[in-house]
Amino acid sequence: MNDVSNSVVFPQGNKMPEPFNKYFIGQAYLDMLVSGDKEFNCPIGNVTFEPGCRNNWHKHPGGQILLVTGGRGWYQEEGKPARELKSGDVVKIPANVKHWHGAAKDSWFVHLSVETNSQAGPAEWLEPVADDVYNKLK
Amino acid sequence: MNDVSNSVVFPQGNKMPEPFNKYFIGQAYLDMLVSGDKEFNCPIGNVTFEPGCRNNWHKHPGGQILLVTGGRGWYQEEGKPARELKSGDVVKIPANVKHWHGAAKDSWFVHLSVETNSQAGPAEWLEPVADDVYNKLK
Numbered sequence: 001m002n003d004v005s006n007s008v009v010f011p012q013g014n015k016m017p018e019p020f021n022k023y024f025i026g027q028a029y030l031d032m033l034v035s036g037d038k039e040f041n042c043p044i045g046n047v048t049f050e051p052g053c054r055n056n057w058h059k060h061p062g063g064q065i066l067l068v069t070g071g072r073g074w075y076q077e078e079g080k081p082a083r084e085l086k087s088g089d090v091v092k093i094p095a096n097v098k099h100w101h102g103a104a105k106d107s108w109f110v111h112l113s114v115e116t117n118s119q120a121g122p123a124e125w126l127e128p129v130a131d132d133v134y135n136k137l138k
Numbered sequence: 139m140n141d142v143s144n145s146v147v148f149p150q151g152n153k154m155p156e157p158f159n160k161y162f163i164g165q166a167y168l169d170m171l172v173s174g175d176k177e178f179n180c181p182i183g184n185v186t187f188e189p190g191c192r193n194n195w196h197k198h199p200g201g202q203i204l205l206v207t208g209g210r211g212w213y214q215e216e217g218k219p220a221r222e223l224k225s226g227d228v229v230k231i232p233a234n235v236k237h238w239h240g241a242a243k244d245s246w247f248v249h250l251s252v253e254t255n256s257q258a259g260p261a262e263w264l265e266p267v268a269d270d271v272y273n274k275l276k
Binding site: 009010011033034039040041042044063065067069070087088090092094095112114116117 | 172178182205232255
């Protein structure tokens, strides 16, 4: 197993706090590098997913950028095939596009989450990714 | 010498293009991960400084966040002592605060630059950091 859970640039932080943890299958970890204040309008968190962990489908009203720093994972927009992600990849998620992201079944996965235009409001959390959708990803 | 110029997460990119290159002493490299569009209002670049390279004093009207991914360098705000930076460090630069950043004399230095609230306008570039200010940093 590709274990990068403690070998990346930014701290792993603590177990994903509520109310967010309930929108993840499996355990994720969060270290908030920049808080969601009105000065920068750009909260940045370092998110670490254990193997098999992924978040629910969701939307960001101001968009989101993912900067992958370690491991192997997936990003999928509704109606499109999943995209495999590895260290150095960048994902630009337009506002209000329904999507999910998370680790591969056999690898930890680490990305920075940059919430752009955060003054537009918080994420809208939706249903979990169905097991048959996730389990067919290699 | 601590050479991390090719050992970091995001690409080194090309030599800093003009008009920006003239605001650096020494050679810096830039890979734009997210362009400065009106969709995200959050251009993100990976900036690599060769040893001894630093940018001029400057200000960002919407603020800036630095996420350090490798090497050793410095950040200084006008009227304050310089802060040493290493991998994993985060710098939150408020709007319109005069500052500079760059590598240590004996190390490459790599950071992500996140330009927050970029709709506020481009950076204002000012005078170079005086040699006697830079040279006394260890």
